[in-house]
Amino acid sequence: MIPPKPVPRPDKVSFWRYIRLFRQDILSAQPARLYRAWMAEFRTAFFRSYMCNDPALVATVLTERPGDFPKSNRIREGLLPLLGQSVFVTNGETWKRQRRIIDPAFEGGRLRDTFPAMLAAAEAAVARMTVGVQEIEAPMSHAAADVIFRTLFSIPIEHALAAQVFEAFRAYQRSQPILNLAAFVPLPPLFPRPHRRETLATARQIRSLIARLTEERAAAIAAGTAPDDLATKIMTTADPQTGERFDAAEMVDQVAIFFLAGHETSASALAWALYLLAAAPEVQERLAAEVADLPATLSFADLSRLRFTRDVFRETLRLYPPVPMMVREARCPVHFRGRRVKRGAQIVLSPWHQQRHERLWDAPDAFDPDRWQTEAGRTSSRQAYMPFSAGPRVCTGAGFAMVEGPLLLALLVRAFRFEAVAGREPVPVAHLTVRAKDGIWLRVTRRNGEEGDATVGAGASGR
Numbered sequence: 001m002i003p004p005k006p007v008p009r010p011d012k013v014s015f016w017r018y019i020r021l022f023r024q025d026i027l028s029a030q031p032a033r034l035y036r037a038w039m040a041e042f043r044t045a046f047f048r049s050y051m052c053n054d055p056a057l058v059a060t061v062l063t064e065r066p067g068d069f070p071k072s073n074r075i076r077e078g079l080l081p082l083l084g085q086s087v088f089v090t091n092g093e094t095w096k097r098q099r100r101i102i103d104p105a106f107e108g109g110r111l112r113d114t115f116p117a118m119l120a121a122a123e124a125a126v127a128r129m130t131v132g133v134q135e136i137e138a139p140m141s142h143a144a145a146d147v148i149f150r151t152l153f154s155i156p157i158e159h160a161l162a163a164q165v166f167e168a169f170r171a172y173q174r175s176q177p178i179l180n181l182a183a184f185v186p187l188p189p190l191f192p193r194p195h196r197r198e199t200l201a202t203a204r205q206i207r208s209l210i211a212r213l214t215e216e217r218a219a220a221i222a223a224g225t226a227p228d229d230l231a232t233k234i235m236t237t238a239d240p241q242t243g244e245r246f247d248a249a250e251m252v253d254q255v256a257i258f259f260l261a262g263h264e265t266s267a268s269a270l271a272w273a274l275y276l277l278a279a280a281p282e283v284q285e286r287l288a289a290e291v292a293d294l295p296a297t298l299s300f301a302d303l304s305r306l307r308f309t310r311d312v313f314r315e316t317l318r319l320y321p322p323v324p325m326m327v328r329e330a331r332c333p334v335h336f337r338g339r340r341v342k343r344g345a346q347i348v349l350s351p352w353h354q355q356r357h358e359r360l361w362d363a364p365d366a367f368d369p370d371r372w373q374t375e376a377g378r379t380s381s382r383q384a385y386m387p388f389s390a391g392p393r394v395c396t397g398a399g400f401a402m403v404e405g406p407l408l409l410a411l412l413v414r415a416f417r418f419e420a421v422a423g424r425e426p427v428p429v430a431h432l433t434v435r436a437k438d439g440i441w442l443r444v445t446r447r448n449g450e451e452g453d454a455t456v457g458a459g460a461s462g463r
Contacts, residue, residue: 049346063391081203086257117150144266265322272320324352
């Protein structure tokens with residue numbers, strides 16, 4: 001059980017400091033009391049929000065009455081330039097139609113079909129990894145993007161168009177805070193949105209590049225030459241109720257969220273997992289021992305033997321959920337824990353708080369993969385573990401992520417040893433996902449004994 005460097009938790013935070021920190025770093029703005037509270041109210045001049053940590057309230061919002069608590073448009077404002085009308089931000093009948101088309105591509109049997117592409121990306125990540133002191137978020141972003149391009153479009157990240165999308169997305173991630181001014185101040189529909197110029201420019205570039213990919217795939221489908229990958233599956237699936245398929249513009253929206261959800265979130269989780277393993281060498285060696293017993297080339301069936309590796313990844317998602325907070329909006333008045341919540345109020349559901357909650361987890365800030373095999377840990381996970389959300393809007397790619405994450409960890413730790421760098425403990429901050437303020441710096445050596453030069457590797461540029 002390893003306690004990582006604690007996240008700063010101020011006792012009190014003023015309204016104006018909240019706004020400033022929300023824009024720069026939503027996580028350090030959170031006062032310590034929220035890690036003990038079942039519910040908290042936050043007031044502004046324009047709206048009220050309620051953070052709900054009580055498992056019963058979370059179940060009400062996400063599982064029992066999701067129609068009464070749609071996704072908040074305040075969060076959508078910040079993501080609109082990139083995601084448009086993607087399934088991540090829509091509500092109601094539009095969202096239901098999108099899920100009816102998308103979900104079949106991620107059914108259980110499809111995971112086995114996508115595994116060879118995932119494995120190829122994982123092996124490529126191992127081949128690219130350099131030794132020495134380096135920033136690890138960059139190569140993990142590269143690896144996660146490679147997985148998405150290979151499984152979605154059957155192209156490696158070295159493909160020229162894929163590489164352009166990846167580089168543009170890195171620029172977008174750096175320029176986009178998790179919330180912008182529109183999250184705090186309601187703006188009229190035609191009023192200009194306060195997006196940074198760089199954010200708008202990179203979003204346009206990404207969507208233009210994705211449009212080229214989808215147009216090429218549509219042509220291949222029409223010609224009967226398209227590969228049987230996720231893009232083909234989604235573009236050829238008809239809504240079982242209406243018979244409609246995604247048109248070109250809709251497909252751009254959906255590919256944008258697949259890249260965000262499947263690349264950004266996976267990259268975040270993988271980088272934090274390697275940091276936690278570096279900070280806990282004995283845990284890392286247990287994982288390496290588990291992988292050492294497997295064949296040189298893994299099969300899909302071998303994943304069932306990566307039990308401890310899977311628990312390490314689950315524990316990483318608990319401590320560093322890639323999406324730290326979700327916001328819903330009350331469509332009608334409701335009473336939560338004796339408080340009247342008015343229509344239009346913002347309901348904040350926070351994996352970051354729930355999964356570190358002092359009343360829901362034993363040693364909540366400790367890195368303890370073994371907790372997942374205890375009755376207490378299983379009970380806590382049923383009550384307060386939602387890195388992929390829950391209910392009807394649970395992430396459609398959750399199963400995909402739980403194959404990808406352990407697979408990449410297994411191959412990386414089998415080939416390399418990761419060590420913490422003194423004086424460079426990462427500080428988590430929230431942009432599109434939970435990343436490190438100045439990157440995650442680790443010392444990488446080969447397990448075959450080759451140390452290499454103490455040079456900076458692929459992540460030299462940091463963030």
